[in-house]
Amino acid sequence: VRGLQGPGSGTNLLAGPYVLASTKHFLADGGTHEGRDQGDARISETELRDIHGAPYVPAIEQGVATVMVSFSSWNGTKMTGHKGMLTDVLKNRMNFGGFLVSDWNAHGQVEGCTNASCPKAVNAGLDMYMAPDSWKPLWHSLVAQVKSGEVPMARLDDAVARILRVKMRLGLFEAGKPSTRKYSGDWSLLGHADHRAVARDAVRKSLVLLKNNGSLLPVKAGAHVLVAGDAADDIGRQSGGWTLTWQGTGVKNDQFPGATSIWKGLHDAVTSTGGSAELVADGTFAKKPDVAIVVFGETPYAEFQGDLKTLQLRPELRKPYETMKKLKAQGIPVVAVMVTGRPLFMNPELNVADAFVVAWLPGSEGAGIADLLVQRKDRRAPYDFTGKLPVAWPATARADGPTLFPFGYGLTLAGGAAPWKPLSEDSEVPAEDAGNVYFAGGVPAASWSLQVYGDPADSTRITTVPAAAASGRVRVTAVDHVVQEGARRFAIDSGSAAVGLTTYAPLDLTRETNGDVMLVATLRVDAKPAGAVSFRMGNAAVRATAVEGAKPGDWVSYGVPLKCFAKGGANLGRVEAPFMLRSEGAFTFSLSRVALGTAADRVVACP
Template sequence: MRGKGLGTTAAALALIAVSGAGAAQRTPAPAVVSTAHPASWPMLAPPRQRDPKLEARIDALLQRMSIEDKVGQLLQVDIASITPKDLETYKLGSVLNGGNSAPGGDEYAPAAKWLALFDQFYDASMKRSDGRPAVPVIWGTDAVHGDNNIVGATLFPHNIGLGAMRDPDLVEKIGRATALETAATGIDWSFAPTVAVVQDDRWGRTYESYSEDPAIVASYAGRMVQGIQGRPGQDFMGKGHVISSVKHFLGDGGTGGRDQGDTRVSEEVLRDIHAAGYTTALPAGALTVMPSFSSWNGQKMTGNKSLLTGVLKERWGFDGFTIGDWNAHGQVPGCTNEDCPAAINAGLDMFMYSGPNWKQLYANTLAEAKDGRIPAARLDDAVRRILRVKMLAGTFEAGRPSSRPMAGRFELLGSPEHRAIARQAVRESLVLLKNDGAVLPLKASANILVAGRGADAIAQQSGGWSITWQGADVPNSAFPNGQSIWSGIDQATRAAGGKATLSVDGRYAAKPDAAIVVFGETPYAEFTGDRPTLEYSPEDKSDLALLKRLKAAGIPVVAVFLSGRPLWVNPELNAADAFVAAFLPGTEGGGVADMLLAGKDGRPTQDFRGRLSFSWPRRLDQYVLNKRDANYDPLFPIGYGLTYAQKTAPLGRLDESRPAAAAGDRNALFVRGRVAAGDRLVSAGRVNQTRTDRAAQEDSLRLAFADAGTTRIEATAPMDLTREANGQLSLVVEYRVVAKPAGAVTLAMTGGKTASVPVNGLFEAGTGEWGTFSVPLSCFAQGGVDMTKVSVPFALSSSAALTIDLSSIRIASAPPGPVRCGAK
């Protein structure tokens, strides 16, 4: 049976190798067609034979279900928008926890509370007194690099790092471990794996992709599915396995670096490049597929019948069900979040909905099913698929979540076995880009300085989708079974009789033998990570300054770079003697120490084996850099990676010139005391603007309201914040109160109409300390602001005297904790 699985993968890789080679030899004509031709797509081997007994069971169940029951199965609602009590009346198919949803709104809730809440939803779904059949609800979660919403879980490297391993066997082990930890909380469905083949590294989800190379993606996709679900014919959906969802169908990696964008390619490229992961994931038995937010040649995937039905279900024979992405159906032309028969008719089987109006979506869908706008055959087909998956997963027999075999086995979270798998994955995923003078490995017995903002920050080394959606501002205490990179180095040097000293800013009393500087991108997820160029940290060069200062002092410098994508870091490479691309290694920081430090004999205990899964840019504007491309000219090609065993010439000094580039991150409205390029910061009334210091000289703004006045940011061009509002982002302001308000203070946004919320309560606490407040964009949308054309994203008004300092104004995910529409 193992050979059969490998054969399927090999066949898929052969197909990709042939078709991909052809794509490399020509430039496709501009794509204008958004209707696929299924006959030109390969057929896939079915993972299982259809079971007549199971199908007869589904038939009998469908006959007993009312149309209300059937429509209910088509809805999945976020737990932040629904209560267990609702399921006593509305027999919905599924619930999910969105990126920032958790039991009681507590993102640090212990695993036991997750399990208890699922019991409540399950019990309500099974409660019936009308004689119609009870269908168990299932719970979906984004367990994308471990059971990453749960405090104490093992977090593995993100997919970009796994791609650098070139180790499908280890990927399957990671899938298995993730499923076990997910099952321990009772949850039975993971929205993984992501099989995007990213072609433009500016995309904020690049780290969720295994590689720019479709062959690497194909080699992993099926093995991850088998790890999560088990192998067909062996342990498929057995004890400790959960439902897998392959995403995002189709072409999400080709959107020009913009989340939820438009993939403008020929059908041949869509098939041969972007479909690679499905050619192994579906034969491996994946039970669900998630259509993408994105479009293909102008048509939203969630409404593309030729692909959802023609290719996926008919040509490929997929007999599971499709689950929408977060309110993505509302972007289909003619649809809203609460009304979209077009998506169901195109082949979507289950809506994913977040928001207070899910009952309206249910009512509209029910009306459309009754009057035939959703044909009865299509409704029954969707419900049949959902029931089939629930039966194959054993949910009808499994009973309450807490009664299932692995439920409550919280010792599995961060277990020694799973941590060992994660540590191995860290070791295999690190890529050595530079080692001039054979600086590495460092003697573990040496006096080592460990510096940089990422050194003792488990959240930063883990990246997005870590406890919270964005993964930012999560303390080390939320990772009780994790280890920071600093902690791993400290532990290793102590064991070898050496000494490691943590100094985030790189200051020291006695000159060290060497310095390890851990730095890189701060956590982000989805569209908040979209960037205009690949320059690392264009607005803050403090990490570069730290590297240069240590190198100028004659200290050997080892750079450990944390990032969700390849970035232009030529200046940082020049300032370091050795440079390791660590990507986002997860919670096992000790795996980094394993690679950097020698044993007691002075020899490496491990050798680097990681090879780049993405091409590394020579210039900051090389955001489309794939080995198939004409004029391929990377700094480091895909597959590059040094080892200790090989002897290499010094890298030499790299070009640090910066060509003209696009404007800065539009999500950053005000950073380091200045508004985004082209925008204006203006005041009306008696408001005095001066500069003040926070982390650097004059990096913040002081606003002194003598009496009534307003300070606002005026955008030079209307901003479309629709996706940000849909994604539950907020206006996040870093501020310090200098003099408390003497009157009412409001925060407003303008887009056609102006909406404001009271915030003076936020300024009436203490003075002198920097803090952060967040106002959800939905507050302004509910007040009538047209989020498609926001002209004033920030307007702070005071009716009386007030003095505050502003350090940063961003559109971002709110920090962990409750958020609300202002504070009076």
């Protein structure tokens, strides 16, 4: 708080030069059931106060000017509408004198409220709505509510006064336009060499070494190095969410001027020692390497999109594991470099790799990884590993499971390590629990059903194969994909028919619609369709021209943005069938997986 705002009693902050600080999210955003974003913290008041409330005491003592209220609930009550917490506790008992702001349209989630009207939030103590797209109707409704007395005038005056006091403390009214202030327009400060040096040093100091069998690291000078894995040359991937875009997805390397990918950092370090480097994502090398470095891990996410039911990578992100196994089978030493925002179950990867490095999210300075992995030009050892685990590393994929590496664990190059003992590769959780996965491995997730429809009144639940449906017009068989019988093949002989996934507990996908989340279906066209094909959700249909024109025989993941279905009239607050693929004529295809995600081979555009 002091770093952002200066002294707790400071004024005219913009001349400091300082900015306002925000402490968030009030309260227990990190204590929700199953770690669900925007979820419910089902905890006692003692735990709420002593654990989650603890940081707010020193923050308020140091004069923090704003507090952002959480989307989440405490024992079933949304914080944004909780007068006991916002007014009685935060403002009165904790003596917070700044203003309270909601999260993005969070007021619309308060019971009895909408994005356009929420007197309950203001009466609870909220001073500023964050209403990016509903501010005008919200203004009209609030004016009417004050005139009617539903929102007391004194409460409105208090909210306005709090906001004005903070702006006056900031010196906003005297500071002039942003374009006239100090540093404005000085583009030379963006990506300045001094700043990049600090960032690169932070990368070096944060990497954690979990395994180094046979002292494989550092890679010796003059070696031929293969760099593989789908995260090796992806600056957006190594930067994570909230990077250029909200979720950090859909960005390319050329959008990061001056940044260095992990591949580029490794290439430059290896060649500077007289060695050579080769980049092939799937590990298919032209020249047999002395060592392979496989970079893999999570794709970017922010907020709810990062929610996991279990502590493991989604299945489609584990392809580099197969690459590691393939390289090891050829006698090539493997260094695994994991890009991730958190520890996950990695026992199979830890077992197969000779060395395992947790890179977290190194951001723009991928060369900081090479600083620790590759011997320097003068043949001295590189910087040593000093990073330690900030939280325990799990031994299984269960959130409440045992610990493999404790908090504070981390090897050094100088310290050596005990001989590696193979780890159990049993995740101890069902594969379908890996996330928002509705269909995988040829079967629907628990509590889901695979259905074939001849018409709306003619549906057949597919539980075993081979099977026939739609009066015999559709035949269902098992086919191999990834694993034996890991997909289902649907042969529609004639007429229209559909394949869908249903559940008896309808889904609420409204929050997932507020972003770039897609319904992702992995399928193979086996015989081109004779008629139109569409993806459907509720009463919304999106024409699947990409499927209609696909080359038979190729497995492809197709992504349909949830926004497409919302625009088409689907009720995303109550989804009983999130996936349906309908064909208006003869069509044969195989289906392997259906899930929510942000990446797909082909994105189906909204009509």
